Amino acid sequence: MARTARHPLRPLFDFSSGSAASVFGVPVFGASSGKWWHSAFVRPAYRMGNRIHRAIWRARHRIDPRHRYHVVDTGLRPGYHDPEVLMLHASFALLRRHVERRMGGIAALDAFTEGLCGHPDPNAPDGLQERQADDQTEMAVLYRWWTEALPALKARRKELSHALYGERRMRFRREGSGLVRIDMRPFEDGEKPLFEELRELERRIEREEQEMLHRLVEIRPALS
Secondary structure, three states: OOOOOOOOOOOOEEOOOOOOOEEOOEEOOOOOOOOHHHHHHHHHHHHHHHHHHHHHHHHHHHHOHHHOOOOOOOOOOOOOOOHHHHHHHHHHHHHHHHHHHHOOOHHHHHHHHHHHHHOOOOOOOOOHHHHHHHHHHHHHHHHHHHHHHHHHHHHHHHHHHHHHHOOOOEEEEEOOOOOEEEEEOOOOHHHHHHHHHHHHHHHHHHHHHHHHHHHHHHOHHHOO
16 A cells, blocks of 8 residues: 555546546536536536546656656666666666655655554454565665665775776787787785675675565565
């Protein structure tokens, strides 16, 4: 159960197709639907407004970036990316969109989850709120890993790569055939721990990305 904002004009106009549909606060479907004034004014106004409403949203779904729900912004730079990279980034982009747009941000998600745990609804079906709280707790863990922990790991990997494989280690020599040969200076004793840290960091990132993607798939039904 995600919280959604209520449109300020909803009490006057509701062009949905359900029983809540209304025009100027008058229900489109209900006890008054058989009266002459309802057939003469309310129904035509609803049909016209509904057509305009659908046309506006068809345009917004194609033009407005905030409502292009069928498009996933991976955040990757333009260019070729392997499918496994696209799958990872697209999946977590959807998680991020859900947390930031649907739930109102990570702080709001934490507060909502705390409310589920601290103030259970006695009328809710057994186990429903507990399952939702567990899913949202996991959602927050994955969100923070993607936005905080993983970028920190990648920043350290970049720092180590630059220190170990920077320009001072490589020497470029142009040979007579026009080819460029790259000579690399061997690692010094003091650099070997950095090399081992880099290798372990690369393995950790690969391992965590796979693990966290699996965990995200497990809570996929909660992203609704």
